[in-house]
Amino acid sequence: MIKHHPKFELLQSFVEGELPASLAAGVAIHADMCSHCQKKIAQLTEQVAETSFESSFLHQFSVNDQDDIAALQALDIEQMIDGITEMEPAVPAKPPEVVSVTFKGNNYQLPRALANMPMASTMNLGKLARARVQLDEGEIHTSLLHIEPGGGVPHHTHNGFELTVLLAGSFSDEQGEYHPGDFIMLDGNHHHNPVSAQGCLCYTVVNDSLHFTQGINRLLNPIGSFIY
Secondary structure, eight states, X not given: OOOOOOOHHHHHHHHTTXXXXXXXXXXXXXXXXXXXXXXXXXXXXXXXXXHHHHHHTGGGGOOOSHHHHHHHHHSOHHHHHHHHHOOOOOOXXXXXXXXXXXXXXXXXXXXXXXXXXXXXXXXXXXXXXXXEEEEEETTEEEEEEEEOTTEEOOSEEESSOEEEEEXXXXXXXXXXXXXXXXXXXXXXXXXXXXXXXXXXXXXXXXXXXXXXXXXXXXXXXXXXXXXX
């Protein structure tokens, strides 16, 4: 069961097209798995469409004088509506192409939002494997992160934000256990040590390096930007 969702403000920015591709893909992946957020997005989309219609279209038909009234009365409204609603013959939709990735012998089907995004080669570090999603967004790094059974990411905080959408499997940290579809947004106010007993695949987005906070793992800080 999905327990973690994007905040309302993030959904609103998604609908209004204000998010970078990496974050927009994360919201889209979650929404494909979450009927609750699908409904919210549909409602917000309808509101944005109505506002856009009112602000950019209706003013063209404002009636200012008697000449405008006469012109409107001369229009064949039914013919206009028929012309607007007339549709071309429906073309059968092609089924979406199935795209999959393999990590350590495990095959995973990618969400639709990632199907056409180019992937770099996989980098392995112990029980972690990471493949960058090549979106060319500067400081924002987007990846598929695979954790083998019994693996995890050492205790860390974040120099920027970290978005994780769980695609398959499960993992847990100090806040609880996460399952497919969960949308987890963290920043420098959060410290955690995610571990996966059974293994998992995550979609991750960060805009700065991780900062490891405990013991010998602090020696990993110089390469914190390479893990996610």
